[in-house]
Amino acid sequence: MLNIELPPNDYYDGIRCKGKINMLSKWEQSKKKSNYHFDNFKNDSQVDKVIKLGKIIADYSEDVKHAVETAKPAKWGDLDEINSEEHLISKDYKITHLSRELTINTQKISDLFGLKNCTGHIYVQMPGNVWNLHLDSLINLAPEEPWNIMRVQISLTDWEQGHFCNYGNYNHQQWRAGDVTTFDWQNLPHSTANAGHNPNVTLQLTGIITEKTTDFLNRLKRFGDHQLTLKDNAWF
Numbered sequence: 001m002l003n004i005e006l007p008p009n010d011y012y013d014g015i016r017c018k019g020k021i022n023m024l025s026k027w028e029q030s031k032k033k034s035n036y037h038f039d040n041f042k043n044d045s046q047v048d049k050v051i052k053l054g055k056i057i058a059d060y061s062e063d064v065k066h067a068v069e070t071a072k073p074a075k076w077g078d079l080d081e082i083n084s085e086e087h088l089i090s091k092d093y094k095i096t097h098l099s100r101e102l103t104i105n106t107q108k109i110s111d112l113f114g115l116k117n118c119t120g121h122i123y124v125q126m127p128g129n130v131w132n133l134h135l136d137s138l139i140n141l142a143p144e145e146p147w148n149i150m151r152v153q154i155s156l157t158d159w160e161q162g163h164f165c166n167y168g169n170y171n172h173q174q175w176r177a178g179d180v181t182t183f184d185w186q187n188l189p190h191s192t193a194n195a196g197h198n199p200n201v202t203l204q205l206t207g208i209i210t211e212k213t214t215d216f217l218n219r220l221k222r223f224g225d226h227q228l229t230l231k232d233n234a235w236f
């Protein structure tokens with residue numbers, strides 16, 4: 001891998017060495033907690049992947065409108081569950097826009113999953129936002145049973161060209177609003193960016209799996225999708 005001195009700019013300002021804190025060595029430390037292969041030229045379909053769980057069907061247009069209007073710029077330091085120092089970028093770099101206020105549909109989705117100690121975030125990734133490569137650090141949610149910690153994403157907007165989402169060496173794309181995904185948060189490095197023309201809006205839920213979660217996931221797996229709201233003509 002190239003080891004070059006980067007010129008200063010907004011994005012890299014926190015990545016380069018800062019005094020005694022060498023951010024690249026922080027990344028090396030972070031990697032030690034993961035069992036990922038970290039080989040840029042290996043494609044292991046069992047590992048380099050996002051797990052597709054099904055689809056939750058609803059009209060998300062009002063949720064998206066509200067999220068876009070209310071989301072505020074967010075930095076690593078604004079995300080309470082993550083230690084930003086582990087993630088190779090300045091705490092001051094704006095990685096996304098964030099709304100913690102769940103809308104009617106997103107609250108219904110959160111209720112369906114029934115995760116214990118659930119945190120719900122709506123990420124509004126504006127054109128130009130870059131959420132740099134990192135590993136999640138969620139273990140403090142349940143140190144005794146980290147395997148029961150789940151993080152799911154529900155897309156609220158359709159994919160567009162210029163929307164990037166990488167899980168290891170896998171590029172996830174062409175998702176539709178309502179698509180539900182999860183991933184191996186303990187091991188898989190990931191990154192996302194918006195080089196497109198419109199916001200990419202995603203609901204993310206993080207919490208501890210309960211019986212309700214398992215029931216809902218089983219139903220989703222069996223039927224492939226779930227209608228969140230009854231259609232006007234549902235009774236006919």
Ligand SMILES: [Fe+2]
Pocket residue numbers: 134135136190
């Ligand atoms: Fe992450």
